[in-house]
Structure formats: C-alpha cells, structure tokens
Amino acid sequence: MPQSGSELETPVVVRFAPSPTGYPHLGNIRTALFNWLFARRYGGKFILRIEDTDVARKVEGAVEMILDSLRWLELDWDGSPYFQSERLDIYRDVANKLLTEDHAYLCYCSPERLEAMRQEQIKRKQPPKYDGRCRNLTQQQKDQLKAEAITPVVRFKTPLDGETTFHDLIRGRVSFKNSTLDDFVLLKSDGYPTYHLANVVDDHLMAISHVLRADEWLSSTPRHTLIYQALNWQAPHFAHLPMILGPDRSKLSKRHGASNIIEYREQGYLPEAMINFLALLGWSLDDRTELLTREELVKNFSLERISKTAAVFNRDKLEWMNGVYLRQLSLDEFVRQATPFLDRDLPVSVRRPLDSDYTRQVMSLIQERAKTLAEVPRLAGFFFLDELQYETSLLLSGGLSSKAAIEAIRTPLKRLESAEVWDAKSLEDVLRALATELSLTTGKFFGLLRVAITGRSAAPPLFQTMAVLGKGKCLERLTTALDRLSALAQA
C-alpha cells in the first residue's frame, strides 16, 4: 500500500465532505486540515463537497458558515464546491443499476414497522438491524405492494455470510463479518441518497484517491467496500483519523463549550495558532517540535505519523500556543488584529474611533500579556476609561495605613505636577528617589501607585504605563485616589 508521497501511483485527490448542519466544529476542521495538508504535501487536489442529502436537518446558511470557516483558516479548496443535492439523478441511476443487477432491492416497510422492530430487538438485547422482510418478496407480493402506491426505499443486498475486509492506512487490516451488517438503505423514499450511496458514488466519480475521515466512520467502511465491490469499482485508500474527544472523553459536541470553529475566531484565536494546534492533535513531527508554520506542516505532513489514539482536546495548550503566536506578531499586526476586539468589547462610554497612535502605544504593553485577542479589552481597559472602578481598600492592600498611603500619594503628586518631561525613564528616576525619601520599599510604593493609576494590582510596568497614559490622566487618577483615601480615613 502506498503511504508516502513521491511514489504514489495515482494522483492525490482528497475531499472535505461536510454536511450543512451548522458551523463545523473542531473535529470537522481537523479532518479538513489533514486532507488539505495531505493534498498540498503531495501536490494533489483538495475538493470541497457539500453532503446535503438530509433535507430535514439542513440548516439555512450553513454552507456559508463552512466556507467562512475554511477561508478563515486559509484552507483553500480546488475548483468549486460540489453539492450532492444537485446530483440526485446520478445516485438514482446507480441505485437502479444495483437494483437491476440484483445487488439491491425495493423495501416497502413503513418507518413505524421498522421502529417497532428495532425497539423489540433492543428489548430482547439483540443488535438492531433490518430483518430483511422485503428481501425475498415474491413477484406477486411486489406487485401488490406496488399497487398500494407506497414509495419504497432501495436497500443494499448485503451478503449473508463471509466477511468484508479492507485495508486502512492507519489501522491496517480491518475485517467485519457480513452477518453483523444489515441491508442498509441506499436511496430514501424522498428520492435522496443516503450518505453511504452518495459518498461512494461521488468518491468514485471524483476520482478520490484517499479518504481521510474521522474514526467514527470506520464501522461504515465495510458497507462502502461492499458497494464498491458490487459496482466493480476500485475503492480509494482509507485512512481513519483518531477522534478528538472533549475533556470528559466523549465525542466533541456543543456540550463542550466552544465547538464551532468560528467561536474560536470570536474568542480571539489566530488562525495560524489553530492550524498548528489542530495539526498536533493526532499527528506529530517528532518528539519535541511544537511550533510549526503552515509551510512546515505542508512540507512534513505524512500519514505515517498520524497516531491511532483518540486525543482529548486541551484548551490550556491551545491558549498557550495562541499566546506564542500573538507575541510573534509585529506590533502593527497585533494592533490591527486587536482593534476589532477593542471596538467590540470596550465599554460604550469609550469614544470611538480609538486614537490609533495611542492605541498602538497601549498595545505595545499588552501584546506580551494576552493569550487571546478577546482578553485584550479587559487587559487594556484602564488605558481608555475616564473613571476607574475599584475598591478603595485595594489601595491599602500593600499593608500601608491610610495615613501612610495618603502621604505616599500626596508627595509624588506634588512632585509630578511640576514634571516637565514625562517618559518612563524620568518617571522612574523621580519615583525611585521618592521611595527612598519616604522610606518605603519599592514594592509597597509602586504597588500603591499602580492601583491608583490602573485600578488593579496586576498591570503592565508602572512607569511605562504612566508614560503612555500621559501626565494629565496620571495626576487626575492620583488625585482621585487621594480623595478616596481621605474619605476613607474620615469615615
């Protein structure tokens, strides 16, 4: 079996085949990514195919959501997307061919009967499968049912015995006893094909060379293999990717917080970080490389290094990685990326548009401290607000008495009022000297000033912060702090 690139005997053609039921989740996208990487690695094609054969579950706008997600991550597809709903005739023809060649039959069983049968089987602790009632109908019975005008479905005539074996590029040889399979539906009564039929037909017609899909499809692969065999078609190579599990080790779903990929964009994750992180869920380059660019990924991706074990999604690591990518950005790029988040999340009282020069200075202090873009407004808020919200007691958290604290603010306030230069260096000179003068440790003194200036005890470096904030605002905030302390002392 060809597993590695250069000596592949057929051109690589892979596809991402989502069904339009909403935004793709992390697992879908990981599948898309691996397909994309594989195609790009071997100079093949990456086809996008929308599997919209379930009319009932179809979600309005979902196709656009899928395209939106792929575009965000720059997983570009080749050609225009296919829509299975536009190819109904093709599937019908194939179903008819199978019917004619006795690989399939018409089934008139009602959904109610099937459901009742299933319940009964489950109750009797038997595996639920179609009992094959319509498989051996006499011509007379067929005619009669036909006369009743019931629209039948087309079922595949699964061999009663023997086994179906296929080779999986990741798992190796996988085998199923045919007796554990049932006569599954190929064509539904609404004329739409089921996944099994449409998938096989399209993979064949589109000359898909490798099917890279999630592990949850492994058990439907024997059905697909059987269809290929019945049609006398060469099946593509299969590679079933390990699942991505939620922290509770179950299949990823809405329950696990953000599952829609686009929510990650809204939470301020960078596409390159997502790509890097997702690539490492089930694949690795070696025993130590964590950070890889898209290009490095393309250059090194291979099926051999895909693991067999399901991976638990680890948000902490994603955050860490996003922080790394955020810090790698040039300041201008960081500002460009962060601005929409500031616009979105800064309090409405903050005047828009933001001053770009000021924002840039602020961002230079924030960039290193943000793990996601969405937390930038929270980290930088005090730079933009007119009035700080904080508990006055926070000023005393360093252990100073209110009297001492008042003194420790009044003195620098006076000293700073006459300051002519207002940059980090001069501020540091002045304030350090003052700490000595007041015989306060720098920790206590600067800590107090930090709260007065920023309203919080953890913030970017004090002098730089003050320099960016500007003299007017700093003096104003020191004055406010003084007032608060005085009020507290009197109370």
Add this chain to the structure above:
RNA sequence: GCCCUCAUCGUCUAGUGGACCAGUACCUCAGCCUUUCAAGCUGAGGACAGGGAUUCGACUUCCCUUGAGGGCACCA
C-alpha cells in the same frame, strides 16, 4: 446487547526488541529575574492498565482480562 477500534505522565505526544530506571510540550509546584502581572530562564512532580506467552532481553511481538471511544436510522 452486538460489531469495530484504541490503550505511555492529568492532557498532547516521542518511542517500530537492547542506546529508556522512558524524551518533549501544556498544566502544577519551587527558584531566578523583577515595582506587580506577563514573558523568559532553571529545576521538580508525574506514565509504559493488569496478567500470561515468545525471547538471552520487552513500552515495543502474540493472547487474555480490564478500561476507554466509536458504530449499530429512510442522520451524516
């Protein structure tokens, strides 16, 4: 219930019979740096699910048990 798959630190993983008393990253903790935070640096903690078999030698091969995940629709 039946079928399939998987099984290394809490998590992502490296490891394809000896170079592994098991390496990396996230996480946690400690220290350094330091005006706080962050970043950075140093260090620590922490795993081969269990039992058989094969072998001079098993994380690595085979079997069983256990555990986990997935599937068993006129959904994909």
